Amino acid sequence: MPETLQHIMTEMTPWLQQYGYLILALAIAVEGVGIPAPGQSLLIVASLLAATGQMSLPLVLMVAGSSAFTGNSLGYLLGIKCGDIFIEKGWIKESTEIKLHAFIGKYGVIALLLSRFIEGLKQTIFIGCGMAKMPFHQFLIGNTMATVLWLTLFGLGPILISEELTPILTFYHHHQQLFWLVITVFGIIGLILFSVILKRQRAKIAND
Structure with missing residues (x-):
């Protein structure tokens, strides 16, 4: 097993062996409300433990997915209800709020x-969406897509590519911004193309 992955296994396995699915659920959920936790690392280890029969993969995915979705939703609600309080108390800096609003408004x-x-961003973005008053239906779509993609990459991915995980994670951690910039660009291009095709189809139907 790669050295980096072995280190993660060594650090996280005792937690999962002692507290099981509960610690997995809590660590993932609290990240959605702005509290840093090793939820992603625990998910990777739980996935690998499931591959050896020490945990149930369906349960790991179900617990992780529901915890992520629920924690993100709670963060969104807290942003709507308590955003001003967070700023007054200094728990969220005004500069952070401005950056979050700009990021959410742009993308x-x-x-x-x-x-x-x-x-860092994944711990604050959901509260930021609430503070920015993102429409609920947009948040619901984004939260669902983000949860599914994250769960696929870090819940199923480790099992499928466990031997190649270290170089991939190393590249990802060193080039996060570039990686997601490329994904964003292709995503935007895809959305634009889809919108153009949809408009043409509607125009064709209207003309007919």
């Missing part, structure tokens, strides 16, 4: 996809 739903994979 919309795509911001949720990007942020779920960037440390």
